[in-house]
Amino acid sequence: MQAPLIGINGAGIGGLAAAIGLLRAGFRVRVFEQAAQFARVGADINLTPNAVRALDGLGVGDALRETAAQPSHRISRTWDTGEETSRLEMAQTAQAKYGAPQLTMHRADLLQALERAVPADAIALGKKLVSFEAPPQGQPGSIRLTFADGTHDDVDVLIGADGIHSVVRTGLFGPESPEFTGVVAYRAVVPAHRLDGLPNLGAFTKWWGPNPSSQIVTFPLNLGRDIFVFATTPQDSWTLESWTAPGDVNELRAMYADYHGEARALLDACDSVLKSALYVRDPLPQWSRERVSLLGDACHPMMPFMAQGAGMAIEDAVVLSRHLAAAGTQADAVSLADALGRYEAARRERTARVQIGSRGNQWLKEGGNADWVYEYDAWQTPLAA
Ligand code: FAD
Numbered sequence: 001m002q003a004p005l006i007g008i009n010g011a012g013i014g015g016l017a018a019a020i021g022l023l024r025a026g027f028r029v030r031v032f033e034q035a036a037q038f039a040r041v042g043a044d045i046n047l048t049p050n051a052v053r054a055l056d057g058l059g060v061g062d063a064l065r066e067t068a069a070q071p072s073h074r075i076s077r078t079w080d081t082g083e084e085t086s087r088l089e090m091a092q093t094a095q096a097k098y099g100a101p102q103l104t105m106h107r108a109d110l111l112q113a114l115e116r117a118v119p120a121d122a123i124a125l126g127k128k129l130v131s132f133e134a135p136p137q138g139q140p141g142s143i144r145l146t147f148a149d150g151t152h153d154d155v156d157v158l159i160g161a162d163g164i165h166s167v168v169r170t171g172l173f174g175p176e177s178p179e180f181t182g183v184v185a186y187r188a189v190v191p192a193h194r195l196d197g198l199p200n201l202g203a204f205t206k207w208w209g210p211n212p213s214s215q216i217v218t219f220p221l222n223l224g225r226d227i228f229v230f231a232t233t234p235q236d237s238w239t240l241e242s243w244t245a246p247g248d249v250n251e252l253r254a255m256y257a258d259y260h261g262e263a264r265a266l267l268d269a270c271d272s273v274l275k276s277a278l279y280v281r282d283p284l285p286q287w288s289r290e291r292v293s294l295l296g297d298a299c300h301p302m303m304p305f306m307a308q309g310a311g312m313a314i315e316d317a318v319v320l321s322r323h324l325a326a327a328g329t330q331a332d333a334v335s336l337a338d339a340l341g342r343y344e345a346a347r348r349e350r351t352a353r354v355q356i357g358s359r360g361n362q363w364l365k366e367g368g369n370a371d372w373v374y375e376y377d378a379w380q381t382p383l384a385a
Contacts, residue, residue: 001330002028003026003027003028003329003330004027004028004156004157004329004331004336005027005028005029005030005154005155005156005157006022006027006028006029006030006155006156006157006159006324007030007031007032007143007145007153007155007156007157007158007159008022008029008030008031008032008158008159008161009031009032009129009145009158009159009160009161009162009166009167009168010031010032010033010034010160010161010162010163010166010296010298011031011032011033011035011038011115011123011125011161012111012161012162012163012296012297012313013045013107013110013111013114013296013310013313013314014161014295014296014297014298014310014313014314014316014317015031015033015159015161015162015295015296015317016031016111016114016115016117016118017054017055017058017114017313017314017317017318018159018161018295018316018317018320018321019031019118019122019123020058020059020060020114020117020118020317021058021317021318021320021321021322022320022321022324023118023119023122024058024321025321025322025324025325025329026325026329027324027329029118029122030122030123030124030153030155031118031122031123031124032124032127032129032145032147032153033123033124033125033126033127034126034127034128034129034148034162035125035126036125036126037125038111038112038115038125039108040106040108041107041108041243041244042106042107042108042187042243042244042274043106043107043187043188043189043228043230043274044104044105044106044107044187044189044219044221044228044230045104045105045106045107045110045310046102046104046204046219046307046310047064047068047102047103047104047105047110047310047311047314048102048307048308048311048370048373048374049094049095049097049098049099049100049101049102049374049375050098050100050311050315050373050374050375050376050377050378051308051310051311051314051315052064052100052101052102052103053098053099053100053377053378053379054311054314054315054317054318054377054378054379055314056100057318057378057379058114058117058317058318059117060113060114060117061100063113063116064103064105064109064110064113065103067105067106067109067222067223068103068104068105068109068221068223069103069104069105069202069219069220069221069222069223069224070090070091070101070102070103070104071090071091071102071104071202071203071204071219071220072089072090072091072202072203073087073088073089073090073091073200073203073204074086074087074088074090074203074204074206074364075087075088075200075203075204075205075206076205076206076208076364076365077205077206077207077208077260077263078207078208078260079207079208079209079210079214079215079216079258079259079260079263080210080258080259080260081260082260082261082262082263085208086364086365088364090102090203090204094374097374098374098375099377102204104204104219104220104221104228105221105222106189106221106222106226107310109222110310124153126149127147127149127151127153128147128148128149129145129146129147129148129162129167129168130146130147130148130167131145131146131167131171132144132145132146132158132168132171132292133146134158134289134290134291134292135290135333137290138290138333138334139333140332140333141333142154142155142156143155143156143157143158143291143292145158156291156333156336157291157292157293157324157336157340158291158292158293159292159293159294159295159320160172160292160293160294160295160298160299161294161295161296161298161313161317162298163296163297163298163301164241164279164297164298164301166294166297166298166299168292168294168298169284169294169298169299171292172288172289172292172294173284173286176281178241178279178280178281178301179279179280179281180239180277180278180279181213181277181278181279181280181303182213182234182235182236183213183232183233183234183235183277183278184232184233184234184235184238184275184276184277184278185230185231185232185275185276185277185278185304186229186230186231186232186233186247186252186255186273186274186275187228187229187230187273187274187275187276188228188229188249188252188267188270188271188272188273188274189221189226189227189228189229190226190227190228190229190266190269190270190271191225191226191227192220192224192225192226192227194269195227195265195266195269198262198265198266199262201218201220201224201227202220202224203219204217204218204219205217205218205219207259207260207263208365209233209259210258211234212360212361212362213232213233213234213361214232214233214234215231215232215361216229216230216231216256216259216263216266216267217229217230217231218230218266227266229266229267229270230304231252231255231256231267232278232304232361233255233256235255238275238277239277240275240276240277241276241277241278241279242276243274243276244274245274245275245276246272246273246274246275247273247274247275248273248275249267249270249271249272249273252267252270252273253267253268278303278304279301280303280359281301281355283300283348283351283352283355283356284299284300286344287299287344287347287348288337288340288341288343288344290337290340291333291336291337291340292340293320293340293343293344295313295316295317295320296309296312296313296316296317297309297313299316299351300312300351300352300354300355301355302354302355302358303358303359304358305358305359305360305361305362305363306354306357306358306363306373308354308358308373312350312351312354314378315347315350315376315378316343316347316351318378318379319343319346319347319378319381320340320343322378322379322383323339323340323342323343323346323383323384324336324339324340324343326339326383327339342383342384342385343384345384346381346382346383346384350376354373
């Protein structure tokens, strides 16, 4: 008997990580991606030690270390005076404590490393899923996928790794209504040489603003050759939730005109900026139905303040792969559905805690202990019974 065919909708970070894990477990895998080609979109990805450990187990950690930066410290500063209110050691200290460092990199470098670990014939580009149809409860048979180009495909299991606007989630549970926070986020990448003379460029620095929605975060990318700038501020007039919409650098500078000179110098060096409205969603009460489940932003999209969006997607991918591997490559329809339910049970509490924790801009404000997030080992955490 052939191994079940696992269909993954979305070749983002979580979808590709799941493909690697499931292929290694002996499953047949097909990833469907709406984009016609992989492109260098987005700006940063901040991977904390829990995410790096999961990626190391997938065999892509060495490739990431070729381009990623490893921030030396995590520093908190006050927006107007510049006073340093906390300084945590990262780099070697995180490696020694958690078995993996924090890595910060361009999102495209992470995607490229993941994509290279998946055989090209397992990824179907230009396939935008519009709907799916699953057999009645408890029945065997294929799940039929329908794409925007009018074509179809059949799979034994469907994983929705299709991000914040997930079609698979909508197909399972209907449309959602996320709540706009009234906060927008700006993202920019600046060549480090333009910032010569500014201190702490090798560190993760957070400027805590005059209100809980206002902040500027900076950290190195690309082995320190670039500096990433992430800034949030209240703004009711912009509601577009997009990773790729351009913003206005002059508006960005005006928003932070009262910040400390060193923070403003970072913004002055930006040529272009991406702008996105931030929405908040409650944890989903359920992610799976029969042989269809979700991972990553499709089931727990979160605010960026704990930098765990990618990390949770990668952890999901590993834990999902382990539950399906435990069911085995000869599993029948009932066992596959059971494995998805157990995967969900293993992941829901942790991801909901991080999702809720990410809402407030309070994470590590006073220094604090990050162990419950960073110590998690997706390869060792017990499988759900
Ligand atoms: P995503 O990474 O969002 O991946 C979802 C994938 O599914 C995408 O490739 C998407 O094209 C595909 N997809 C969606 N709908 C369909 C469909 N109907 N049919 C087929 N495929 C579909 N995070 C940051 O921290 N910084 C950034 O700069 C940043 N930039 C981003 C740029 C883009 C274009 C995207 C899609 C995401 C970006 N993110 C960024 C988000 C971050 O990558 C995710 O929050 C996180 O990694 C969770 O990953 P995910 O795999 O669950 O979802």
